[in-house]
Amino acid sequence: MDKLILGRYIPGTSIIHRLDPRSKLLAMLIYIVVIFWANNMITNALLLFFSLFSIWLSGIKLGFFLRGVRPMIGIILFTTIFQLFFTGGGEVFFHFGFLQITRVGLNQAGIIFMRFVLIIFFSTLLTLTTTPLSLADAVESLLNPLKPLKVPAHEIGLMLSLSLRFVPTLMDDTIRIMNAQKARGVDFGEGNLIKKIKSIIPILIPLFASSFKRADALAIAMESRGYKGGDGRTKYRLLKWKSIDTFAILVILIIAMLLFILKKP
Template sequence: MDKLILGRYIPGNSLIHRLDPRSKLIAMILYIIIVFWANNFITNLIMLTFTLVVIFLSQVKLSFFFNGIKPMVGIILFTTIFQMLFTQGGEVFLSLWIIKITSYGLSQAALIFTRFLLIILFSTLLTLTTTPLSLADAVESLLKPLERLKVPAHEIGLMLSLSLRFVPTLMDDTTRIMNAQRARGVDFGEGNLIQKVKSIIPILIPLFGSSFKRADALAIAMEARGYQGGDGRTKYRLLKWTTKDSLTILVIISLGIFLFFLKNA
């Protein structure tokens, strides 16, 4: 739990760190769209190479990205194996009742695995190189035009900021509660599935209790400081879009156009 990357920021002065958070957020959205255009070996190899180059430019250790992948290993393996066993088409390598391992199933499993890997790596890069406050400001800024349609841009940005800020805190609380329960003789790894689910209850109850207490204390603190929403509020840190941000979006769009033609080749 203590190695969860979501919501954690690694200070740095790399090119990726210095980009405007709005450009990184837009690049992330475009990247996810482009990932689904990569449907063969060549396009996926290009996407993987591009992602590794961006990671190298961020100057963040690869170990942080591996820690970002670890919590998702179960979902990745389940989805990959499910695709491999139940997707039919092409040459049949193994047939056992309703389960068939085919060439098409293997290719789809490899495709799903690569997509999961790429999206997790790039999203981890976004959170590691962008402070939660900057990311929330970016969301608020991008949603600002929608305020004419009564979309609460400031409130959405505030909720995102608070959520990202307290993810590491909740993980630390979970680790502390688990250690306390282990000291009382609770074993979270023994027994069947039902017993393992029951062993989570001693974690969830105190975790929810501490979360509600922290939320109540935060609400009281905000009211005591006169918080009344985003009307008339100014910001200490102003977002500044530069040429580097425009070039970043241009590079992502160029990559997407290139892969769009390659996937149909």
């Protein structure tokens, strides 16, 4: 968990780093939509190649990137196993009670696994190459046209910025609490499943307490500095849409068209 890189920013000068955060956010939204069109080996391979190519363009070492997303593989496998054992249809390869593995279940489990992996890859790349403040500015800028509909664009951007900013902090707090509990003799790996779940409670209670304490301190700090929301506020860094951003959106749209053509009916 201490190696989790989702939510962390790595400074750089690559072409991915230099993209406008609005173009990266739009590309992420389009990417998430087209992932659900990938329903065969060719379409999933195309998306995987595109994701790995984007990681290469970012200048981030692939080994470092894969080690950073490894802690989330367990969650993906847990979800995939449910899909594997509880989806029927086609040839049956294994059957025990109400559990069974079928051809359709294997196909669906593989597709679900790839969807989760690809979403984690691209979302992690987004946070690694974009500062939380830039992402918040991008969200606010994209939602500004909805202000006449009473959509709180600035507040949504602020919440996103704070959420991304404190993901690594919460991970660090979790590791620190686990180490403190281990020093007191707690073994998180012993016993059956029920005992393992109960051993998590000594982590969650102090984690929630520290999170609420930090949120209260943050609110006091913002109020003491005169924070009053987005009305009348200026920005130190202005977003500038460039031709490379338009090209990036065109590339992701071409990928979407290819997936739409290659997907199974």
